[in-house]
Every structure is written in structure tokens, then in C-alpha cells.
Amino acid sequence: MKRLAVSLLALICAAACSSTTEQQSAESAPAIGRFASANPGSVNTYWLHAPQGLVVVDTQRSLTDARAALAAAGAPIAAVLITHSHPDHVGGVGVFHQAFPNAPIYAATPVDTAIRTDPLRFYDLTRALPDSDYAPQMTYPDHTFAANATIDAAGIQLATAEFGPGETETATAYYDPKTQALFAGDLVADKATPALLEGHSCGWLVDLDRLRTRFPHIRTIYPGHGAPGGPELIDEQRTYLEHFRHLVRAALPDGTDLTDDKMNAITAELSRDYPGYPSVASLPTMSQENIKSVAKEIRAENPATLPAPCRSS
Numbered sequence: 623m624k625r626l627a628v629s630l631l632a633l634i635c636a637a638a639c640s641s642t643t644e645q646q647s648a649e650s651a652p653a654i655g656r657f658a659s660a661n662p663g664s665v666n667t668y669w670l671h672a673p674q675g676l677v678v679v680d681t682q683r684s685l686t687d688a689r690a691a692l693a694a695a696g697a698p699i700a701a702v703l704i705t706h707s708h709p710d711h712v713g714g715v716g717v718f719h720q721a722f723p724n725a726p727i728y729a730a731t732p733v734d735t736a737i738r739t740d741p742l743r744f745y746d747l748t749r750a751l752p753d754s755d756y757a758p759q760m761t762y763p764d765h766t767f768a769a770n771a772t773i774d775a776a777g778i779q780l781a782t783a784e785f786g787p788g789e790t791e792t793a794t795a796y797y798d799p800k801t802q803a804l805f806a807g808d809l810v811a812d813k814a815t816p817a818l819l820e821g822h823s824c825g826w827l828v829d830l831d832r833l834r835t836r837f838p839h840i841r842t843i844y845p846g847h848g849a850p851g852g853p854e855l856i857d858e859q860r861t862y863l864e865h866f867r868h869l870v871r872a873a874l875p876d877g878t879d880l881t882d883d884k885m886n887a888i889t890a891e892l893s894r895d896y897p898g899y900p901s902v903a904s905l906p907t908m909s910q911e912n913i914k915s916v917a918k919e920i921r922a923e924n925p926a927t928l929p930a931p932c933r934s935s
């Protein structure tokens with residue numbers, strides 16, 4: 623009799639407790655916070671609620687914006703995650719570290735190396751911009767993990783995936799399988815003019831295909847720039863890059879030179895097709911620099927060995 627009662631209880635619990643758990647997991651996934659700095663160059667900082675405190679994703683470019691993001695997020699901050707080494711994502715690490723010195727600063731090993739070596743001197747370039755409010759010294763990650771590892775950040779298990787070279791040489795996406803939330807860094811932007819300065823538009827297209835395959839159940843994408851959205855943001859990013867490559871390729875028949883007139887025509891067409899898309903960086907010449915970098919990339923491509931995602935553009 624006692625055994626029957628226990629079995630009944632187990633049965634009831636198996637039904638009721640699992641639905642309670644499901645309800646709890648749905649209800650106990652609080653909204654993810656977002657701070658977006660002003661344009662030009664608006665960039666996002668996110669925070670999610672973990673058992674041990676807030677987990678922050680990326681830290682803004684300027685010290686002023688980092689302080690504003692810190693104030694918006696609240697406390698306690700229990701971990702900081704870095705998606706990639708670009709100045710607009712790591713400039714404010716020190717602000718968060720000074721406020722919460724015990725919160726680990728996570729980065730994948732290749733991203734950590736990129737921050738420490740800064741091979742394209744992006745941090746000095748950012749400091750040299752007019753009215754720059756960039757950290758005079760970088761604060762480095764203190765918790766590194768292997769590419770594609772699963773990490774425990776303040777009590778939340780996050781799958782990570784490493785990408786690049788694409789938008790940048792190396793980039794980490796963080797995925798929460800429970801909420802199906804993807805923190806994409808700059809692999810995906812929402813309605814923004816991307817940075818193509820590193821000349822890996824084809825690598826970026828390959829990355830987007832890999833992103834889809836690696837995380838097929840994404841519900842919400844939290845991009846580095848622009849508003850969060852669904853998985854369609856990946857398709858929109860792909861279409862933008864394909865269109866951009868097509869315009870540049872069409873302007874360079876048989877390896878002809880990229881003239882100012884051609885660049886202006888491409889810029890005008892992009893402005894028509896993507897009106898009001900703010901630039902992800904505060905660099906005034908970004909549109910032209912993007913075109914020059916992709917032109918150089920396309921000239922060096924061998925159609926016979928081009929990866930499949932790049933062939934249609």
C-alpha cells in the first residue's frame with residue numbers, strides 16, 4: 623500500500639512536476655536587457671539574469687557609454703562575455719571590471735589573443751578619432767575558454783561557437799539552449815551598414831551558413847547592432863552581403879579599376895536600397911572603405927575554388 627502510494631505520487635509528480643518545471647522555465651526566463659548607444663555607431667550591450675547575478679554581453683565603445691550601460695543593467699554583475707575584439711565591443715570592459723572586480727571576463731582563446739595583439743591597431747585608431755572617449759588602456763579577459771566550448775557563466779550553461787575570418791578575424795556566438803537566445807555579436811546586425819574593412823565578405827557568408835547549421839533552433843537573435851529579432855536576421859544579413867558583393871563585382875568587369883565614380887554609384891545604390899541604415903562604426907569614410915576592401919577581396923578570388931555560399935554573388 624505504501625509502495626502504491628509512493629508510485630502514485632511519483633506518477634502524479636511526473637505529470638504535474640514536469641509541467642510546473644516547464645512553466646517555471648518559461649516564466650523564469652526574464653526579459654533580456656539591452657542598452658544601445660546613440661548613432662552614429664550605435665552598439666548594444668545585453669544582460670541576462672543568471673542564478674548568480676547578471677551576465678553582460680559586450681561592453682560598449684566609449685567610457686561614457688559603458689558607464690551608462692552599467693547603470694542601466696543594474697547589479698550585481700556576475701560575469702562579462704566578449705563576442706569579438708572590435709573596439710565598440712571591448713572598449714568598456716574596464717568600466718565593468720572596476721565596478722565588479724570579481725566578475726570573470728570571458729572570451730574564447732582566439733578572441734583574447736586578438737584583443738591582446740590588436741594586429742590592425744583598431745584601438746589606437748579609435749582613440750585618434752575626434753572626441754574619442756576610448757579607454758587609454760585595455761582591460762583584458764581573465765577567463766578564456768577553448769573555441770566551441772560550453773561555458774558556465776554565473777550559473778547559466780551557454781554553448782559557444784567560433785567563427786571567422788568574416789566580419790572580423792575571429793568571433794564568438796553565445797547560445798542559451800533553454801531560451802533559444804543567440805548573442806551573435808557582429809555576425810548579424812539588424813538594419814545597419816556593416817564593417818567590411820577586413821575584406822572577408824565571402825568568409826562572412828560562410829559563417830552565416832555555419833551559424834544556421836550549428837544552432838538550428840534559434841528563437842531570438844540579439845545582434846551587436848540594431849534591434850533583436852528572429853532567425854530571419856541571418857537571411858537579411860546574407861542578402862545584404864550578397865547584394866554588396868554583386869554591386870562591387872559588377873563595377874569591376876575584367877579586373878578594371880575601382881574609380882571614384884564607381885564608388886559613388888555603389889554608395890548611392892546602397893543608400894537607395896538600405897535607406898537610413900546607420901553605420902556600425904563612427905568612421906566617416908566607412909562606406910568607401912567597405913567598397914575598397916571588398917573590391918580587393920573579389921579581385922583576389924578564384925571562381926574555381928570559391929566556397930558555395932559566395933558563388934551567387
Ligand SMILES: [Zn+2]
Pocket residue numbers: 665708710711808846847902
Ligand atoms: Zn560592432
